[in-house]
Amino acid sequence: MxxxxxxxxxxxxxxxxxxxxxxxxxxxxxSSASGRCTIEIVRAGAIYFVLSAATDACSPVxxxxxxHPPGVADVAFQVEDIEATIAHAVQQGAKxxxxxxxxxxxxxxxxxxxxxxxxxxxxxxxxxxxxTSLLPQLADTSANVLxxxxxxxxxxxxxxxxxxxIDHVVLNVAAGALxxxxxxxEQVLGFHPQQGFTIQTTYSxxxxxxxRHPSSGVQLPINEPASSNSQIQEFLEVNRGPGVQxxxxxxTNLVQAxxxxxxxxLSLIHVPPTYYAQLRQRAGLSLPEALLQxxxxxxxxxxxxxxQQQAVLLQTFTQPIFAEPTFFFELIQRQxxxxxxxxxxxxxxxxxxxxxxFEAIEREQMKRGSLHPISTAETxxxxx
Numbered sequence: 001m002x003x004x005x006x007x008x009x010x011x012x013x014x015x016x017x018x019x020x021x022x023x024x025x026x027x028x029x030x031s032s033a034s035g036r037c038t039i040e041i042v043r044a045g046a047i048y049f050v051l052s053a054a055t056d057a058c059s060p061v062x063x064x065x066x067x068h069p070p071g072v073a074d075v076a077f078q079v080e081d082i083e084a085t086i087a088h089a090v091q092q093g094a095k096x097x098x099x100x101x102x103x104x105x106x107x108x109x110x111x112x113x114x115x116x117x118x119x120x121x122x123x124x125x126x127x128x129x130x131x132t133s134l135l136p137q138l139a140d141t142s143a144n145v146l147x148x149x150x151x152x153x154x155x156x157x158x159x160x161x162x163x164x165x166i167d168h169v170v171l172n173v174a175a176g177a178l179x180x181x182x183x184x185x186e187q188v189l190g191f192h193p194q195q196g197f198t199i200q201t202t203y204s205x206x207x208x209x210x211x212r213h214p215s216s217g218v219q220l221p222i223n224e225p226a227s228s229n230s231q232i233q234e235f236l237e238v239n240r241g242p243g244v245q246x247x248x249x250x251x252t253n254l255v256q257a258x259x260x261x262x263x264x265x266l267s268l269i270h271v272p273p274t275y276y277a278q279l280r281q282r283a284g285l286s287l288p289e290a291l292l293q294x295x296x297x298x299x300x301x302x303x304x305x306x307x308q309q310q311a312v313l314l315q316t317f318t319q320p321i322f323a324e325p326t327f328f329f330e331l332i333q334r335q336x337x338x339x340x341x342x343x344x345x346x347x348x349x350x351x352x353x354x355x356x357x358f359e360a361i362e363r364e365q366m367k368r369g370s371l372h373p374i375s376t377a378e379t380x381x382x383x384x
Contacts, residue, residue, distance in 0.1 A: 001189065002216045003166050004126050005048035005135060006247065007074040009064045010322075013040040013053035016070075019321070020049065023266045024249075024329075025162045037061050041135065045164035047249065050135060064120060069324040072244035074114070074122045075169055076136075077189070077218075082111045082127035089115055092187045097122060101136070112136045115188070118173060118181055119242035123189070162257045167248040167332045168219035172235050174242060178224035181242075182209050189213070191220055198226065206232045239326045246317070246328045254314045254333035255291075258298040261331075267319035271299040287312065311336055 010016040017040035020026040026042040026049070033039070036059035040051040052073075054062035064073055079085045082100065090096055098114040108130025115123045124136060173181045185191040191211035198207050205226035212219050223245065225233035235245055251257045258268070276296040279285070287295075287302060295302055295314070303313045312335040318328045 001077045001079055001213050001218060003169070003218055004076040004078040004124075005050055006072055006166070006169070007050040007052060007076065007124075008071065009061045009068075009073040010051050010053050010070045011065065013038045013051045016040065016051045016053075017042055020051075023261070023264050025260070025264070027161070044161045044249070047163055047166055048135070068120065068240055068243065069238065069326055070322045071239065071327045072121065072169075072247070074124050075117075075244070076112075076124035076126060078126050078128060080127070082113065082125055085125055086113055086115075089188045094184075094188045098124075103136075110136070118171060118184070121171070121243055162260060163249040163251050163331075165250050167250040167330075167334075168221060169247050170221045170223065170245045170330075172223045172232050172239075172242055172245045174236055175225050175233070177242070178207055178209060178222060181222050182211065185211050185220060185222070190215075191218075194219070200226065206230050235326055238324050244327065246330050248315075248330035248332045250332050250334070252333065254300055254316070254331060254335075255294045255298055257331065258300060258316060262298070268299065269317045269319065271301065271316070275301070 008016065017028060017031075020042045021028060024044065026044045026047075029041040029043050029048070031038075031040055033055070036056040037052050037054050042049050042051065052061050054065065056062065061073075086096065086100060095116040096113060097116050100111060100113045103110045108128070110129075111127040113125055115125065117123045126136065171181065182193060186193065191213050193209055194212045195210040196208065197210075199205060206223050207226050208221055208223045210219060210221045223232050225231075225236065227233070232245075236242065261268070273296070276292065279287075279302060280292065284304070286304060292302075294300075299316060301315045303315075304311060314333040314335050315330060317330050320326060320328045
């Protein structure tokens with residue numbers, strides 16, 4: 001089960017398309033219009049984002065935006081056997097919103113159906129047989145989305161794409177709903193729990209469980225608020241319900257990517273100098289000073305596990321991309337240090353980076369005046 005594409009419901013599809021192109025270096029793939037919505041599709045590497053805006057007040061996009069700010073409406077998964085996947089999901093209590101549909105072309109067959117997920121989030125399931133060039137959103141039109149191989153190096157002199165794939169998608173749920181959501185994704189879609197985090201600072205707290213699909217490695221962290229003024233609670237209030245908080249875009253060179261994104265004037269979180277002073281004092285430091293200086297210059301977080309010190313997790317985060325403080329992007333690289341005799345790659349999520357993100361978002365909450373002290377700071381993490 002891999003992520004096939006992600007659908008955003010937005011107010012202006014063309015403006016959103018231009019933002020992805022200008023700020024994140026995505027490429028336009030296809031434009032389409034129907035009587036109910038306009039669709040723009042952009043891509044980077046293996047990432048496909050479908051941007052839908054309403055042209056009809058009764059369209060699904062319009063109904064979504066009546067209840068929520070712009071954001072992720074559907075995370076689509078590609079599966080091997082859609083009939084078996086649907087039958088299992090329904091047997092486990094999942095609700096089928098759109099029944100199985102089939103599009104046959106000379107090149108092959110596309111099958112898809114949509115499940116109700118958490119809140120107003122949905123999951124479209126797709127099975128592709130010899131047909132990789134069509135998305136369900138365009139199945140009823142003459143448009144044919146050409147899915148090209150991911151570009152790593154450009155021979156024409158044009159810059160290579162910055163991102164190669166989606167590393168993970170993060171879901172926020174209401175207080176008390178974490179275990180229920182974890183069970184739903186485990187029973188319905190076959191995800192397994194991997195890590196658990198509980199973070200509390202002097203200002204707020206959250207609990208998180210990281211879900212991972214065993215066949216593909218797709219990761220789905222799920223968060224719930226653990227204090228009344230938690231950043232997760234603020235998301236739930238502004239979003240008016242649960243939803244996707246952020247998507248992590250993977251790159252093979254985060255330092256270089258962030259330098260280019262800063263030139264594009266992409267707004268990123270601020271990392272204070274004290275973070276890097278503490279990083280240099282951390283036991284088991286395996287990062288060379290030259291890399292540490294680059295990370296500090298670009299304000300990138302770094303983390304590793306004591307038992308896997310050559311596998312380093314590099315991350316940073318954008319500011320919210322819409323007017324409301326809800327959805328943002330994570331930019332991530334799972335770095336391997338050393339030579340080829342150390343092939344390990346950073347897995348999961350580092351405790352230090354998780355906490356640093358939490359505190360960075362708290363600083364943004366303070367600017368909005370929505371955060372006040374509660375107690376002393378502590379962090380715990382456990383694996384499953």
